[in-house]
Amino acid sequence: MSGRSHRRLVLPGPVEVRRELLEVQANGLIGHRTAEFAELYARIQEGLRRVFLTEQTVFAIGASGTGFWEGAARNCIRPGRRVLHCVGGSFGERWRMVSQANGCAVDSIVVEWGQAHTVAMVADALDRGEYDALCVVHNETSTGVINPLREICELLRDRPDTLLLVDCVSSALGAELRVDEWGIDVALTSSQKCFGLSPGLAFAAVSEAALARAREIAVRGYYFDFLELARYGQRHQTPSTPPVSLLFAADRQLQAVLAEGLAARWERHAALAELTQRWALARGFGLFAEEGARSPTVTAVDNRERGIDVMALVAFARRRGYEIDPGYGKIKGKTFRIAHMGDLTIAEMEAVLAVYDEFLQQS
């Protein structure tokens, strides 16, 4: 250990990881071409299927969620075809940029930061173009907006040529998500948010339709080639060396998460969000996300009225042993984000909010 004193992470990723999981990571390694590894990976695949509520293909690889943005562009958008991106914050913008960087022709439905995408605007845009895929950020972490994903999914039921690609980086395990029932073709996420794990793993659920699309595309790149990942996955392996230590922790955490129960976990996140929203309103702050679209995993507190010094707040929290967020991108300072994702309990959240209160009282 570095001897550094640990500050508890209350960030919208990376989140605090339970000590038990960190200890599992330090348990020594196994070779990844062994039967023992295949058993581990098979359990993780099964756990992920249960988490994503899918019976189709799942991946767990050494990467961050961004990697599967690239994978989605390479495997799901045919050369020369268009993709439609819903953009309403930093991560929507960045995903669009990754699609462009991979040569995709991109159209976007842009909403003001703090607003959600409506079903009507997505339906209208789908009617006006032919798209290989629609990309939706389920939970826009920069603005604290959750999009009406289930309803948007409905729009694609009678559009089989348009795949539905969903970034659920800050929603998977923190908000309701039903991959098969809702007809999602790619659901991609990262380990360091609601999964409560260390950064370094990217998870995805990929439909048969998405794999069929990949088969139509000759040049799919290498590291994120869905067909190779699926081929190795059938043998409970990964094409290249996986981060075995992180997978040990993922295995343990998937068991814990499933023991908590998906619905219970979603409800706990909703209760944490409600507590945080009430706290903010009672202190004279606003809520940046429009009503009806407020995220269960991260609250963007609107600081424009009160105008507190967010960097002083962050410094104060550090002295109290917490690492908190000063806001993100172009709304940093105008907003600050209170994260309530992962394994956080209501009692822990109350302790965090007490630190915010202490700062407000002394400033």
Ligand SMILES: Cc1ncc(COP(=O)(O)O)c(C=O)c1O
């Ligand atoms: C909604 C969303 N999408 C994508 C990302 C990028 O994920 P990663 O940092 O794991 O690549 C983030 C990171 O915060 C995010 O919040």
